[in-house]
Amino acid sequence: MALLSIEEITKEYDGIIALNRLSLKVEQGSIKGLIGPNGAGKSTLFHLISGVEKPDSGKIYFKGREITSLESYERSALGIGRTFQTLQIWGNMTVVENIMAGMHRRLKGSLFSYGFWLPWIKRSEKEALKEAKEMLDSLGLLGKWESIASQLPYGKQKLLELGRALAMKPELLLLDEPASGLTLTEMHQLSERISQIRQKGVTVFIVEHHMGMMLEIADEIAVLHHGELIAEGTPESIKRNPEVIEAYLTRRRSD
């Protein structure tokens, strides 16, 4: 059974149809890619899955449960983590705090138990700090753990955003253009990292413009064009699909 399934979803912005009766499935434990020219509706689809926006019609199922009407924070509690196309780290916090804030859902306790600093709060905060540092170590950011997040270089900030999404221990990770603005080396590291994430049992759904990286890491690729799914399949078949070449690659040449 598919981890995430989207059924007949439609989204309209002021008469412009961003997504038109789109159906899509993401299998458990796979890396699924989503490509398409600018304005194809990729980011809209991500916003609908993560709950930032609500669809006009259609249904979204996650782990067999309908989540169409759930709020964004409830969906992340179920295990949907995401990164953003425009970087959204919290520049007013330190690097380690960004990661620890990512664990928000896993740390229990009310406002008062934190205010009175009950003994078990102290323990859980300590554990969270330790875990966050381990996470930073695996991302290679441990040396900067105490600096303000907005002072990191762009590539590291992107990495931090990925780390924050991983800190909430998601089952499905939505990556919105993770490679944009990265250097070639950083991009290779990123593909390796994504493969490692999948090995830990996290399902990954990626929107990406960079075809080379997608063909390398994705198990399956879906192609969106004008809000409709025009092709879906293995990277090899997508590469040879005439419709995709028509919609995506020729458009790119004319740019």
Next chain:
Amino acid sequence: MSSQATKDSQREFRKRDIFYLVPLWLLSLIAPDPYLYHKKEFNKKDLYYLIAICLAPLIWSDTHFHHLMVLAGIYAILALGLSLFMGYAGQISLGHAAFFGIGAYTTAILTTRYHIPTFPAFWASAVSAAVIAYFIGRPILKLKGYFLALATLGFGEIFLVIIRESTDLTGGVIGIFNIPWFSVMSFSFDTYLKQYYLIWGVLVGLFVFSKNLVRSKMGRAFLAVAASEDAASSVGINVPRMKLEVFVLGAAFAGLAGSLFSCVMSTANPEAFSLGFTVLIVMMVILGGMGNLYGPIAGAILLTWLTDILSRYQEYSLPLFGVILILLLIFFPDGIGTRLNVRVIYLIGYWAKKKKRDEGKV
């Protein structure tokens, strides 16, 4: 020739370095370290501050100073609550004085009309302010930025009108008099010195509470909401609820402050809770430093003291006040509590470089 000159200037620079190090070291003892200000744990400095608070009224043992510090302490409690809402959660409230007023009137009505002791009335004030904040906050916290500012402003004005018009309950524009001194188990806080310890004790307690919030999951969630609501909800932070919680908490702080205020002044009248007062509290938070818990306390002390000094100059006091505020905002844009010594280091560096520049030109 030229190498000799550079050597001289280098040697001179070293001498100057040592010369500047001494005052800088002294400053670093009293001012928070700029490179550590994001470290939110308690440290030794907090203990020094606590000792200073305990000793201050004994060293300056005149009643005027005690009274000023009592007022400053009350304003600091208010500013502390508002700083959680504004400085951490990044929202705007221009109706905070209303919750202060609700606290003051709750205590005033309970103690004078129903003869309830002040200690339970003190807690009832916090609860009533918090409950009202909950029902006000639920609808208006959906607003953002200027709209939230306007809505809270409107709430403050409506509160004033209600207080002025419901004469039977609140005494209208005249207010309520003869509120008893604050007392716990027949111990009455009837001198300024006792009130000083009462109010600063409450302030220290609330400060510790706030600091515990700020250094934990809650503080991170507040800051996350301030920086990016989309990202906050993407990691599972319930943004509307988080805003509501911090709004209610700020209101409860204001309720406590209002209760203490009415006991200290022994009156409650609507003039004390006007828009001007809200702006003064917001000013304390901004001048003290947003996103810093020491800031609102420093701001409250500074502004209370400043209004007192300037009141000697009669009609010139308000323009002078304005000019001083503008100057403070120019030279301490992050607030006096946040970056005092960054500014000082900057200024000293500026002088040192200026001399060097002048020499270079000649």
